[in-house]
Amino acid sequence: MTVIAQVSDIHVRPRGRLYQDCVDSNAMFAEAIETLNRLDPAPQLVLITGDLTDEGEPEEYAMLRKLLAPLKHPYAVMPGNHDDRAHLRSAFGDQPLLPREGELNFGIDVDQVRVLALDTTVPGFHHGELSEATLLWLERELVACTGRPAIIAMHHPPFTTGIPYLDLYGLRQPEALSALLAKHAHVDRIIAGHVHRSMHTRLGAVPVVTCPSTTTQIALRLHAGAEAASWMEPPAFMLHHWSDAGNNTVSHLCYIGQFEGPLPFA
Ligand SMILES: [Fe+2]
Numbered sequence: 001m002t003v004i005a006q007v008s009d010i011h012v013r014p015r016g017r018l019y020q021d022c023v024d025s026n027a028m029f030a031e032a033i034e035t036l037n038r039l040d041p042a043p044q045l046v047l048i049t050g051d052l053t054d055e056g057e058p059e060e061y062a063m064l065r066k067l068l069a070p071l072k073h074p075y076a077v078m079p080g081n082h083d084d085r086a087h088l089r090s091a092f093g094d095q096p097l098l099p100r101e102g103e104l105n106f107g108i109d110v111d112q113v114r115v116l117a118l119d120t121t122v123p124g125f126h127h128g129e130l131s132e133a134t135l136l137w138l139e140r141e142l143v144a145c146t147g148r149p150a151i152i153a154m155h156h157p158p159f160t161t162g163i164p165y166l167d168l169y170g171l172r173q174p175e176a177l178s179a180l181l182a183k184h185a186h187v188d189r190i191i192a193g194h195v196h197r198s199m200h201t202r203l204g205a206v207p208v209v210t211c212p213s214t215t216t217q218i219a220l221r222l223h224a225g226a227e228a229a230s231w232m233e234p235p236a237f238m239l240h241h242w243s244d245a246g247n248n249t250v251s252h253l254c255y256i257g258q259f260e261g262p263l264p265f266a
Contacts, residue, residue, distance in 0.1 A: 002111040002242035004151070005036055005043035005073070005254075008193030009051040009213035011082065012067065014059045020230070025054070025215040028235055028256070029067050032214040035256045036237070037072045043239065044110050046073050047117070049193035049211060050080025050155030052088065061091030078117050079104050080155040080194060081126040081169065085119075105137050107145075113188075113242050113249075114145040120156040120171055128156025128171040128194070135176055142184040149188045149242060151249065152181075157192035157210050158203050163221060165228035166195050178204045188249050191240065196230065198238070198253050209251045212236040 010029045011019045019025035036046060053060035068075065076097055079088055085104060092098060097106040103119035116138060120128035130138075142150065158174035160167050181187050182204055189207040196213040197220065214237065216230035239252040 001041060002113050003039075003041055003043045004110055004113070004115065004240045004242075005039065005046045006049055006153070006191050006193075006211045006238040006240060007032060007036070007046060007214060008049040008155075008211040008237070009080065009196055009215065010048065010064075011051055011054040011213070011215050012060050012064045013054055014057065015063060019054055019215055023215055023232070026063060026067060028215045030070075032235065032237060032256045033067065033071050035254070035258075037070070039239070039254075043073050045108065045115070046071065046075040047115065047153055047191075048075065048077045049117075049153055049191065050078045050121075051082045051193065051213075052077055052080065053084075054082050056082060056084030056087055058087050058091065061087055065091060076106070076108060076117065078153060078155060079119055079121045081121055081128065083121065085121070085123065103131060103134050103137075105134055107141050111242070112148055114141075114148050114150045116141050116145075116150060116152050118152060118154040120154045126169040128154075128169075129173070130171070130177055135180060138177075139180055142180070142187070146184070146186060148186060149247075149249070150184070150186050151188055151240065152190045154190065154192050156194050157199070157208055158190065159199075159201050159208060161195055161199060163195070163218065164224055164226055165221075166218060169194075174203060181206050188242075189240075189251070191238065191251070198236070209238065209240075211238045212253070214256060
């Protein structure tokens with residue numbers, strides 16, 4: 001059994017500071033970790049798909065390390081547009097996965113599944129891009145794992161959401177990724193964050209799933225010109241379960257917290 005938990009957009013703040021001046025994102029992430037620790041079976045990997053911190057400051061990364069300490073499972077971190085590559089690198093310098101220079105792309109084996117994490121960030125901007133170097137790295141990695149299921153993880157999802165204030169900061173030129181994936185049929189799905197909601201679509205033939213935030217969720221407003229807003233909807237994460245029997249991944253939405261139950265099932 002292969003189980004990967006995906007957590008996203010945790011927006012850790014320095015001690016005593018609230019996210020957006022109104023929400024305790026640190027406490028909400030601590031609650032996410034409690035829920036992750038209760039999972040049975042335990043995930044082999046907890047992948048945090050970016051926006052680890054809100055402002056990319058060293059004190060936020062130090063707080064993140066403290067908050068991660070009780071996590072019982074192996075984890076890996078990826079950058080989002082609110083992160084700072086240099087500060088992230090120095091806070092997680094003990095993680096052998098992270099390259100020492102350039103984009104923070106890395107690959108990791110979780111049983112037979114190859115997870116390829118792409119750095120979509122553009123320093124100083126909120127939109128995403130896949131650099132030439134990242135696309136070349138991805139192509140090499142995909143060739144190297146031909147014949148095995150691959151999951152591509154990225155902060156910015158490669159599609160237009162229809163929520164106007166999100167699409168201003170989306171991934172530019174997803175066509176290059178789409179063209180590359182058309183040549184590699186073993187990519188089972190793309191998992192992403194950034195949009196603070198769970199969305200499901202595809203890029204070419206490849207399914208794309210996005211993960212909610214552990215803190216606020218982006219308002220579902222589809223009208224052109226809609227005003228940007230967030231809601232305290234139930235925070236959640238994703239659990240991606242590779243099934244040998246089905247030869248595919250099933251992606252489960254998992255709400256954070258403790259709920260009444262178990263109740264009789266009839
Ligand atoms: Fe983001």
